[in-house]
Amino acid sequence: MKRYFGYQFKQAVEELTRKVAAELRVRCNDIEWVNYIPTAGTNRAGDVFFADVADDAVLFDVDVQRYVGFVVHEMLHQKYTDWAVRSELSYLDQLHNACEDAWIEHTGIDASLTGNIGGLLTALLDQMVSEANATVTDWSDPRQYPFIFAVYLRRHLNCYVPVPEGLEPIIHGATQMIGDCKSSTDTLRVAQWIMDQLKALSDNTPQDTPSEASKTPSEAQSGDGQGDGEGEGQSGRLDGNPHPSPGKARAPASGQDAVQVEPSAKLAQGKGGLGSWSEGASLTEANYHTRTSWLDDQPSVSARLRYEVKRLFDNSGIEDFQRNRKSGSINVSALHKVGLTDKLFQRRHEIEGIDSAVVICVDVSGSMFDEGKSNAKHGVSNRIVQAALATQALLDTLHRAQVATCVLTFGSHTAVIKAFGEHPTKAKARITGLSSGGSTNDYFAVRYAHKLLLNRPEQRKIAFVITDGEGNSPFVRAQIKTGERLGITTIGVGIELDVSRVYPQSVNVKDAADLGAVSFKQIKLAA
Helix, strand or coil: CCCEEEHHHHHHHHHHHHHHHHHCCCCCEEECCCCCCCEEECHHHCCCEEEECCCEEEECCHHHHHHHHHCCCCHHHHHHHCCCCCCCCCHHHHHHHHHHHHHHHHHHCCCCCCCCCHHHHHHHHHHHHHHHHHHHHCCCCCHHHHHHHHHHHCCCCCCCCCCCCCCHHHHEEEEEHCCCCCHEEEEEEEHHHHCCCCCCCCHHHCCCCCCHHHHHHHHHHHCCCCHHHHHHHHHHHHHCCCCCCCEEEECCCCCCCCCCCCCCCCCCCCEEECCCCCCCEEEEEEEHHHHHCCCCCCCCCCCHHHHHHHHHHHHCEEEEEEECCCCCCCCCHHHHHHCCCCCCEEEEEEECCCEEEEEEEEEHHHHHHHHHHCCCCCCCHHHHHHHHHHHHHHHHHHHEEEEEEEEECCCCCCCECCCCCCCCCHHHHHHHCCCCCCCHHHHHHHHHHHHHHHHHCEEEEEEEEECCCCCCCHHHHHHHHHHHHEEEEEEEEEECCCCCCCEEEEEEEHHHHHHHHHHHHHHHHHH
C-alpha cells in the first residue's frame, strides 16, 4: 500500500484540483488548507478550501480517494451552482444544499465529466453515510432530516440511513422533482416544497409536488421522463432499507438548526493539521511589504565569519589520499622506501559535501517599525534597520557558500521577497525598502517556509525567523515540531525579546545592533 507524507499529499491534491478545474473549464483561484471545516468547500470567487492535513501525517490510498471525491464535488459546484440563489433560513438552506448536491452530482455523472466520476462520488458518500450511522443516535430528530434527504436524493449510493415514518412519501416526491431540475433556482424550489411538507407532517397528508399538481390522475400514475425513473429506484431502495424505522417523523420547530449535508467523512485521528491560522492571512505579491528604498548601509561581515559560514555550508566536499598506510593501493611515489617500511600504500579519502537550503522569515509587523525607537539616520525603527542589515548579510554570506536561499516577510500576510534561485542583488531593493505589514501572523510564515523547504532537494534545511513578537504561539510550536520530524531546523531570533518559549533553538538580541553577528553564531549552533 502506497504511503504519502502530508506535505506530499497536499501538493498532489492541489495539482489534481487545478487539473480537474481545467478539464471542467471552471474557476480555481486560491487553494487553502484550513481547520474550520471537516472536509472541503468552495465559493463564488473560485477559492477552494480543504480540511487540513499535518505535514508529517502518513496517508494512504483511501485518503487519496476521499480527497479526489472532495475535488470532484467542489468542482461540480463551480460548474453548475448559482451562488446568488440562497435561503436566509438556516434549516431551509441545508435542505437546499441537500437538493443542490444531489442535482449537481446527477448532472455530472450523466454527462460523464470525468472517467470515474460515479465511482469516486459513490465511494466518498458511502463513507459519509457509514460514519453517520456509527455516530447518530436519534434519526427521528428533525435536525437530521436534511442529511437524510442528502442521502436518499442521490441515486448512486450503496449505503443508507434509517428513515423516520412519514418521510418516505416526501423523499419520493422530492426525488421526482430533482430529476426535472435545471438550475439552482429549481433546487431551491424543491427544498421549499420539502420544507412545506415537513411543516405539514402533523396532517400526514403530503401535498402534491409542483410537477404532479399540473398532471391529470392518469398522467401522474403512469409518469414520464427522467424524474419518474429515479422515483421508482428510490421506492425500491426505501423498501429494502435494512434499518428499522427510528420512530415517527415530526415537523421541525421554528428556527430549527440542521446538521451539515456536505460530504463529511473525517481524517483518522492524528492526521489532521492546524490549518493556516489566518484572520485573512494569505500569500501575497512580492512587493506587498516594500516601498522606496530607505537603507543605503552595507552590512558589515568580517572575513572570519565568512570563512566559518563557508566551512559550515560549503557543499563541495573533500577528496584526497591518505598515504603511508599498510593497505590500499600502491603509492608509486613511496616505492623508493621498499625494505625500509611497510607503509607503501595509500587510500582514497572522501567526505561528501552537505548541500543546504535556508529560508529567512523577517517580521514586518507594526511593532518592528515602532517610532519610539527610531533610527535617526533612516527615520524608521532601529529594529527594522538591523533586521534588514542582518538579512542582507546572511544572504550575501550564504550565497558565497553556495547555499540556496529564500526570504519571506510577514505581517498580517506573507510575501516572498527573494525566491529560491534569484540572485541576492535582485532582492536588495525590496529588503532595503521594507514597510509595515500589520499584525504578527508568524504561523502562516513558518508553515509556508517549511512548505518551501520540504520541496527542496538539499539535505540540510534551516528556517530563520527574525521577530520582535509572538502571534499564534501554540500553532508555531506545533509546526516547529512537525518540521523537526521532517528534517527542518527552525531558529528564532528574538529582537529585544526572549522567544525560547516558542522556538526551542533561539537567541535573544537585547540590542538590535547586535543582530547580524548573533545570527551568524546561531547558524553555527544549528549546523
